[in-house]
Amino acid sequence: MKFGVATSSAMEALFSNPMRSLLTMLGIIIGVGSVMIMMSIGEGARAQIEAQISSVGTNMLTFNPGGMQRGGRNQGGGSGRPFSETDVAAVADLPFVEAATGVLNGQVTAVSEDANWLTNIQGGSADFFKVNNWKVTEGREFTAQEAQSGSAVVVIGLTTAKNLFPNGSALGQRIRVNSIPVEIIGLLESKGAAGGGGMGQDRDDTMIAPLSMVRNRVTGGNRWVARHVSRIQFLVQDGYDVMQAQDEASQMMRERRRIEPGQADNFMIFNFADMIKQRQAATETMSTLLAFTAAVSLIVGGVGVMNIMLVSVTERTREIGLRMAVGARGGDILIQFLVEAVALCTLGGLIGMAIGWIGIFGYAQVAKAPMVVSPVIIATALGAAASVGLIFGFFPARRAAQLDPIQALRYD
């Protein structure tokens, strides 16, 4: 096989009819672009999910009140009877629970001397930080005692701090939260945006305060439940099966809420792993769709390439005959046309990659998702394109190689 002569002939053929080459490449361009975007979204989502797992951990379980029936209509999750701090204490007393916190949250307007900022406030016990894997970079967490007494202290997130104190440190400053003066005793480590797929939410735009302070000053009490909390979050000890813990905690909560056997729960318990799995499934569905698109356009593109290669072989029958007359073997001709098909597809692949790159960049901007273009993705995209050329170029190339020299030479 003579690769040199095959390659130069192939390139020449490719560039002698650029418009036709470009149109032929279109399917490949779209296919490779889709492959790029698909893989990038998949890898981006995976990276993000991994980051979330490490930022929160998969051994955290959450109790939410269930939906409440009112006038035959379900009011949706969280509208049912809330939990109380005695429920939290009961959960914390479970042998497999490492730490537990009740949670109350609401929206507040925080006012500093320089600025005001609408943000959300989360009330919790001193274990709130541990359960949610929040780290304090400056200052300190509030203590159990402060949590107990409902001290007017807050630990604030990076975004909130920047907006309230654009020109200086927030630590130790006094601000007013819904008109209540509070002291900033700590700053939280940044956690970045939560979630992908366009529902990005800035997790640093928050503040954390003692639970009773939030109940007394922000959300107010509950008519039916004293010392209520809207959620209970708890960590399962390492080594204890999370599913097992979920079942046992659930059973205990049924008893506490006096639910008869056979009756449905009026609360929900879910774990972070489930949530991640759901999001992963959504991402995978999208990836599958894109993979399907990519496969279809690569096949359609391949058929286009095969078609144009057959035309090219027919057009150049005399040239093939001449090449054979001066000593080209069938294998030389085969390689020439295979190289042409592969080059056509690879070139299309490169253009498709450029377009895919733009698509990924755009997606990353819109969805605030991380942009991942790994060497594996590039290799896969180019490999797919080249393989299409090899597979769909083979039949035309073999037809050229099997031409009879004298008939090819006499063809017109």
Place this chain on the structure above:
Amino acid sequence: MANEKAIISCRDLTKIYVMGDQEVRALDGVSLDIREGEFVAIMGPSGSGKSSLMNLIGALDRPTSGEMWINGSALSQMSRDDLADLRNETIGFVFQQFNLLARQDAFQNVRLPLRYARKDVGDIDARAKEVLELVGLGTRMDHRPMQLSGGQQQRVAIARALSNHPRILLADEPTGALDTKTTGEIMHLMQDLNKQGITVVVITHEPEVAHYASRQIHFRDGKIETDTANPATLEGKRAHGG
């Protein structure tokens, strides 16, 4: 059997084409020996079988029956690849319509057989330059076929045929598309090459062209009609160059 001294040897060659329900006997039992260094003109009216013979000698086609030897090797025993190598190493073709690659310049066209060569052919570019200078086109190497006259194109084709040091030069109506003056120049070039030892076989229907050959073979109805020496070989005036 093959004639040991002949570089081209044919025995009882027949070639039958089937056209619709009709059989055409293009060659009908042709036996022929051509010795190394001969300059042979094959003549005859169209349809007499001379082109069919040329295609067989050139290993472009296979006979319906009969056997032929090039340089002592029986072609019927050779594979497609062997035949390709034979065309590359032993035979040089010149066609009536030149058959140059339109998108490549003279230099690239001449390099083609060398690039397909499987044996070491040395410096390809130097050899291509050498043969182009030999045919008087040293200054037009970067011209594409469209930029060259008919005579010049045929010179490129001859240079291409010569590039891999063939022992046989086969020319099928090489001057059919050329004017009289250019015809003289091309035939002269072939005579020179023949004097350097290359066996030349030319197909033509023009008696003037056949006069340059030392042996003339007439075909009619797929058979050899006459096979005569030509003592009065025409020595045309020297007219080299573009």
